[in-house]
Amino acid sequence: MKRRDKIIIWPVYFDAQKSRRMGRKVPLSLAVKKISIKEIELALKKLNLKYEIEPNKKHPAVWFEYSDRLLVEKPGTMSKNMLLKIIAKKIRELRNIN
Numbered sequence: 001m002k003r004r005d006k007i008i009i010w011p012v013y014f015d016a017q018k019s020r021r022m023g024r025k026v027p028l029s030l031a032v033k034k035i036s037i038k039e040i041e042l043a044l045k046k047l048n049l050k051y052e053i054e055p056n057k058k059h060p061a062v063w064f065e066y067s068d069r070l071l072v073e074k075p076g077t078m079s080k081n082m083l084l085k086i087i088a089k090k091i092r093e094l095r096n097i098n
Contacts, residue, residue, distance in 0.1 A: 006052075006071040007080050009058050011035045014088050025060040025081070029087035032095060038066045043090040049075060 012023035016031035017064045024031060035039075037053065050073040057069045075083065 005074055007083060009040065009051075009070040009072055009076055009084070010088070011040060011067060012035055012059055012062065013084055014040070014091060021061070023059055025084050026088040029086060030092065031090075032091055032097065035091070037070070039071060039091055039094065040087065042094060043087050044070070044072060046060065046090055046094070049073060051073075 010023065012018050013025040014031055014035045015024055016033045018024040024097070041051070041053070045087060052071045053068055055068045056066045058065065059067060072083070076085055
């Protein structure tokens with residue numbers, strides 16, 4: 001996969017304890033507390049999306065912390081925002097949160 005065919009996904013995008021300013025991308029109604037890279041990975045597997053994990057990267061909003069990130073293959077013409085919402089819903093489903 002070429003880099004432009006991928007979407008970068010950080011765990012902070014789904015973290016209910018982070019503000020939008022600190023990097024959260026999904027609404028609080030879809031966000032979860034204490035998200036792990038493994039939960040996102042499981043959600044991506046359940047959604048049959050191809051991905052790669054890149055360890056020890058720094059998100060620009062929290063440049064002082066190292067975190068893993070995922071590179072997900074773009075599913076057709078879907079926007080990044082729509083994909084993040086679908087992943088967030090799947091994570092909540094896997095955690096059994098309504």
